[in-house]
Amino acid sequence: AQKITQTQPGMFVQEKEAVTLDCTYDTSDQSYGLFWYKQPSSGEMIFLIYQGSYDEQNATEGRYSLNFQKARKSANLVISASQLGDSAMYFCAMRELNYGGSQGNLIFGKGTKLSVKP
Amino acid sequence: GAGVSQTPSNKVTEKGKYVELRCDPISGHTALYWYRQSLGQGPEFLIYFQGTGAADDSGLPNDRFFAVRPEGSVSTLKIQRTERGDSAVYLCASSLTTIQGPTGELFFGEGSRLTVL
Numbered sequence: 001a002q003k004i005t006q007t008q009p010g011m012f013v014q015e016k017e018a019v020t021l022d023c024t025y026d027t028s029d030q031s032y033g034l035f036w037y038k039q040p041s042s043g044e045m046i047f048l049i050y051q052g053s054y055d056e057q058n059a060t061e062g063r064y065s066l067n068f069q070k071a072r073k074s075a076n077l078v079i080s081a082s083q084l085g086d087s088a089m090y091f092c093a094m095r096e097l098n099y100g101g102s103q104g105n106l107i108f109g110k111g112t113k114l115s116v117k118p
Numbered sequence: 119g120a121g122v123s124q125t126p127s128n129k130v131t132e133k134g135k136y137v138e139l140r141c142d143p144i145s146g147h148t149a150l151y152w153y154r155q156s157l158g159q160g161p162e163f164l165i166y167f168q169g170t171g172a173a174d175d176s177g178l179p180n181d182r183f184f185a186v187r188p189e190g191s192v193s194t195l196k197i198q199r200t201e202r203g204d205s206a207v208y209l210c211a212s213s214l215t216t217i218q219g220p221t222g223e224l225f226f227g228e229g230s231r232l233t234v235l
Contacts, residue, residue: 043207044228045226091160105177106161107163
């Protein structure tokens with residue numbers, strides 16, 4: 001089964017509008033972390049935002065916020081006031097923190113390609 | 119430099135050849151990761167080091183792939199008898215570690231693009 005599911009292969013948004021990129025995850029661990037990364041056409045992976053499974057508040061970083069719904073196992077990324085430079089691939093990822101097992105690596109989804117229209 | 123450094127940035131080789139890809143992590147980061155990213159896909163985990171030892175190599179696709187990190191800093195990903203299907207961007211990343219394990223985000227290098235003809 002997919003650990004991270006991103007159901008939107010591509011999304012369009014008008015400049016200055018807000019957009020939500022979906023991410024659902026699958027884990028039986030109680031302790032885990034959720035990450036969003038941006039990958040522009042240049043190929044670099046840029047960290048955007050992090051949410052811990054025990055964090056009660058939704059994470060926010062500037063124009064990025066994470067809509068964390070633990071019961072639904074969803075961690076959607078919201079980008080407010082979209083800019084042309086936001087056009088990129090966006091990846092959701094999870095790190096499971098099951099101490100004693102493999103707790104290191106991030107598991108990535110397949111990504112969503114966001115295109116911002118002027 | 120301050121970031122994760124990967125060399126070469128591009129490598130073209132012929133089927134059946136041996137290839138080495140190098141990663142120099144951020145100073146002080148004891149956790150180091152290798153990922154493979156095919157066109158239009160998300161990064162696929164290969165192997166993760168904690169210090170000198172491979173803490174998880176479950177992502178290596180077969181025994182043609184091997185990675186080392188002998189002194190706990192620089193790592194080399196080695197691919198033997200390359201196949202056309204090995205063509206991808208190989209990403210290296212590093213992160214901080216606490217007593218409980220890796221913490222925080224992964225910092226990625228710019229990747230090594232491997233093309234097997």
